[in-house]
Amino acid sequence: MSKVCILTGKKHQYGNTVSHANNHRRTRFEPNIQAKRIWLEEEKRWVKVKLSAKAIKIISKRGTAELAKLLQGK
Incomplete structure:
Protein backbone atom coordinates (compact mmCIF):
# COMPACT_ATOMS: atom_id res chain seq x y z
CA MET A 1 0.00 0.00 0.00
CA SER A 2 1.64 3.21 -1.12
CA LYS A 3 1.35 6.02 1.37
CA VAL A 4 0.60 8.88 -1.01
CA CYS A 5 -2.42 11.16 -0.84
CA ILE A 6 -4.14 11.38 -4.23
CA LEU A 7 -5.48 14.90 -3.60
CA THR A 8 -2.56 16.74 -2.00
CA GLY A 9 0.30 14.50 -3.16
CA LYS A 10 1.74 14.18 0.33
CA LYS A 11 4.23 11.33 0.72
CA HIS A 12 6.98 10.24 3.08
CA GLN A 13 9.86 12.49 4.10
CA TYR A 14 13.28 11.68 5.50
CA GLY A 15 14.83 13.39 8.49
CA ASN A 16 16.75 12.85 11.69
CA THR A 17 15.68 11.58 15.07
CA VAL A 18 17.75 13.54 17.58
CA SER A 19 18.31 12.20 21.08
CA LEU A 40 -19.62 11.36 -5.28
CA GLU A 41 -22.96 13.05 -5.82
CA GLU A 42 -22.16 13.95 -9.44
CA ARG A 62 -15.15 22.55 -0.12
CA GLY A 63 -17.07 19.45 -1.18
CA THR A 64 -16.22 16.57 -3.47
CA ALA A 65 -16.03 18.54 -6.73
CA GLU A 66 -12.21 18.69 -6.69
CA LEU A 67 -11.97 14.97 -6.00
CA ALA A 68 -14.42 14.17 -8.81
CA LYS A 69 -12.36 16.23 -11.29
CA LEU A 70 -9.20 14.44 -10.21
CA LEU A 71 -10.76 10.98 -10.54
CA GLN A 72 -12.23 11.72 -13.99
CA GLY A 73 -8.73 12.48 -15.27
CA LYS A 74 -7.57 8.95 -14.40
Missing part, protein backbone atom coordinates in the same frame (compact mmCIF):
# COMPACT_ATOMS: atom_id res chain seq x y z
CA HIS A 20 18.92 14.23 24.22
CA ALA A 21 22.65 13.50 23.78
CA ASN A 22 22.36 15.06 20.27
CA ASN A 23 22.87 11.73 18.49
CA HIS A 24 21.38 11.81 15.00
CA ARG A 25 19.94 8.85 13.16
CA ARG A 26 18.00 8.83 9.91
CA THR A 27 14.30 8.07 9.98
CA ARG A 28 11.36 8.13 7.62
CA PHE A 29 8.31 10.23 8.50
CA GLU A 30 5.04 8.91 7.11
CA PRO A 31 2.02 11.10 6.28
CA ASN A 32 -1.29 10.54 8.05
CA ILE A 33 -2.97 8.58 5.23
CA GLN A 34 -6.49 7.24 5.76
CA ALA A 35 -8.49 4.90 3.50
CA LYS A 36 -11.93 6.47 2.99
CA ARG A 37 -15.13 5.74 1.09
CA ILE A 38 -16.56 8.96 -0.29
CA TRP A 39 -19.91 9.44 -2.01
CA GLU A 43 -21.54 10.31 -10.40
CA LYS A 44 -23.96 8.73 -7.89
CA ARG A 45 -21.38 6.22 -6.63
CA TRP A 46 -18.97 5.46 -3.81
CA VAL A 47 -15.22 5.65 -4.41
CA LYS A 48 -12.43 4.27 -2.26
CA VAL A 49 -9.53 6.68 -1.93
CA LYS A 50 -6.41 7.13 0.19
CA LEU A 51 -6.37 10.65 1.59
CA SER A 52 -4.27 12.58 4.07
CA ALA A 53 -5.95 14.12 7.09
CA LYS A 54 -5.57 17.56 5.49
CA ALA A 55 -7.28 16.36 2.30
CA ILE A 56 -10.21 15.04 4.34
CA LYS A 57 -10.58 18.50 5.89
CA ILE A 58 -10.43 20.11 2.43
CA ILE A 59 -13.17 17.81 1.12
CA SER A 60 -15.40 18.41 4.14
CA LYS A 61 -14.98 22.17 3.68
Whole structure:
Protein backbone atom coordinates (compact mmCIF):
# COMPACT_ATOMS: atom_id res chain seq x y z
CA MET A 1 0.00 0.00 0.00
CA SER A 2 1.64 3.21 -1.12
CA LYS A 3 1.35 6.02 1.37
CA VAL A 4 0.60 8.88 -1.01
CA CYS A 5 -2.42 11.16 -0.84
CA ILE A 6 -4.14 11.38 -4.23
CA LEU A 7 -5.48 14.90 -3.60
CA THR A 8 -2.56 16.74 -2.00
CA GLY A 9 0.30 14.50 -3.16
CA LYS A 10 1.74 14.18 0.33
CA LYS A 11 4.23 11.33 0.72
CA HIS A 12 6.98 10.24 3.08
CA GLN A 13 9.86 12.49 4.10
CA TYR A 14 13.28 11.68 5.50
CA GLY A 15 14.83 13.39 8.49
CA ASN A 16 16.75 12.85 11.69
CA THR A 17 15.68 11.58 15.07
CA VAL A 18 17.75 13.54 17.58
CA SER A 19 18.31 12.20 21.08
CA HIS A 20 18.92 14.23 24.22
CA ALA A 21 22.65 13.50 23.78
CA ASN A 22 22.36 15.06 20.27
CA ASN A 23 22.87 11.73 18.49
CA HIS A 24 21.38 11.81 15.00
CA ARG A 25 19.94 8.85 13.16
CA ARG A 26 18.00 8.83 9.91
CA THR A 27 14.30 8.07 9.98
CA ARG A 28 11.36 8.13 7.62
CA PHE A 29 8.31 10.23 8.50
CA GLU A 30 5.04 8.91 7.11
CA PRO A 31 2.02 11.10 6.28
CA ASN A 32 -1.29 10.54 8.05
CA ILE A 33 -2.97 8.58 5.23
CA GLN A 34 -6.49 7.24 5.76
CA ALA A 35 -8.49 4.90 3.50
CA LYS A 36 -11.93 6.47 2.99
CA ARG A 37 -15.13 5.74 1.09
CA ILE A 38 -16.56 8.96 -0.29
CA TRP A 39 -19.91 9.44 -2.01
CA LEU A 40 -19.62 11.36 -5.28
CA GLU A 41 -22.96 13.05 -5.82
CA GLU A 42 -22.16 13.95 -9.44
CA GLU A 43 -21.54 10.31 -10.40
CA LYS A 44 -23.96 8.73 -7.89
CA ARG A 45 -21.38 6.22 -6.63
CA TRP A 46 -18.97 5.46 -3.81
CA VAL A 47 -15.22 5.65 -4.41
CA LYS A 48 -12.43 4.27 -2.26
CA VAL A 49 -9.53 6.68 -1.93
CA LYS A 50 -6.41 7.13 0.19
CA LEU A 51 -6.37 10.65 1.59
CA SER A 52 -4.27 12.58 4.07
CA ALA A 53 -5.95 14.12 7.09
CA LYS A 54 -5.57 17.56 5.49
CA ALA A 55 -7.28 16.36 2.30
CA ILE A 56 -10.21 15.04 4.34
CA LYS A 57 -10.58 18.50 5.89
CA ILE A 58 -10.43 20.11 2.43
CA ILE A 59 -13.17 17.81 1.12
CA SER A 60 -15.40 18.41 4.14
CA LYS A 61 -14.98 22.17 3.68
CA ARG A 62 -15.15 22.55 -0.12
CA GLY A 63 -17.07 19.45 -1.18
CA THR A 64 -16.22 16.57 -3.47
CA ALA A 65 -16.03 18.54 -6.73
CA GLU A 66 -12.21 18.69 -6.69
CA LEU A 67 -11.97 14.97 -6.00
CA ALA A 68 -14.42 14.17 -8.81
CA LYS A 69 -12.36 16.23 -11.29
CA LEU A 70 -9.20 14.44 -10.21
CA LEU A 71 -10.76 10.98 -10.54
CA GLN A 72 -12.23 11.72 -13.99
CA GLY A 73 -8.73 12.48 -15.27
CA LYS A 74 -7.57 8.95 -14.40
